[in-house]
Amino acid sequence: GQSLEQPSEVTAVEGAIVQINCTYQTSGFYGLSWYQQHDGGAPTFLSYNGLDGLEETGRFSSFLSRSDSYGYLLLQELQMKDSASYFCAVRLSNSGYALNFGKGTSLLVTP
Amino acid sequence: DAGVIQSPRHEVTEMGQEVTLRCKPISGHDYLFWYRQTMMRGLELLIYFNNNVPIDDSGMPEDRFSAKMPNASFSTLKIQPSEPRDSAVYFCASTTGGGNTEAFFGQGTRLTVV
Numbered sequence: 200g201q202s203l204e205q206p207s208e209v210t211a212v213e214g215a216i217v218q219i220n221c222t223y224q225t226s227g228f229y230g231l232s233w234y235q236q237h238d239g240g241a242p243t244f245l246s247y248n249g250l251d252g253l254e255e256t257g258r259f260s261s262f263l264s265r266s267d268s269y270g271y272l273l274l275q276e277l278q279m280k281d282s283a284s285y286f287c288a289v290r291l292s293n294s295g296y297a298l299n300f301g302k303g304t305s306l307l308v309t310p
Numbered sequence: 311d312a313g314v315i316q317s318p319r320h321e322v323t324e325m326g327q328e329v330t331l332r333c334k335p336i337s338g339h340d341y342l343f344w345y346r347q348t349m350m351r352g353l354e355l356l357i358y359f360n361n362n363v364p365i366d367d368s369g370m371p372e373d374r375f376s377a378k379m380p381n382a383s384f385s386t387l388k389i390q391p392s393e394p395r396d397s398a399v400y401f402c403a404s405t406t407g408g409g410n411t412e413a414f415f416g417q418g419t420r421l422t423v424v
Binding site for chain 2: 243
């Protein structure tokens with residue numbers, strides 16, 4: 200079967216750094232993506248790791264270790280608007296682009 | 311481009327009625343996905359199409375659910391008959407494929423079956 204594990208909730212202070220971890224067990228793996236979703240909104244793409252290592256996009260970075268079936272999303276200089284749910288998602292096959300999503304991590308940024 | 315467009319945004323229907331959800335993907339995108347989101351189960355892939363052809367429908371919960379993509383700019387997800395447990399937010403998403411890894415989601419249809 201497929202499983203992706205991530206913490207259900209994280210709270211952090213404005214200006215701080217927070218790391219959201221994701222471990223996965225899937226029958227196939229081609230890459231790990233991260234999506235952000237605000238309440239009532241649509242998931243929006245943040246980053247993708249196809250290879251091991253760190254990808255940086257502004258305040259957000261994402262890391263992947265295929266040997267450990269593990270990745271994380273790092274959010275720096277947290278802002279109030281970063282309060283949202285964050286989902287890791289596994290791309291299962293290189294012949295298609297369907298994503299298998301984790302249950303999501305609800306991030307609350309406090310003043 | 312206006313992005314992925316879904317309609318309706320909200321649907322309230324009575325148990326047993328037929329429900330049709332609609333999606334217009336981004337022009338030029340070869341892949342279209344239907345997802346369902348609930349608190350209990352999260353975001354689940356129901357079915358996806360490549361060049362209008364259904365590729366994987368293993369996530370469709372049961373025969374009451376069906377999806378079509380008659381052309382590159384339109385897809386429907388139909389539930390008949392609907393049941394209260396079908397209440398969820400249904401998202402349509404599209405992507406270009408060809409190495410592109412970003413899926414673009416529509417705003418979703420919030421379905422309530424009473």
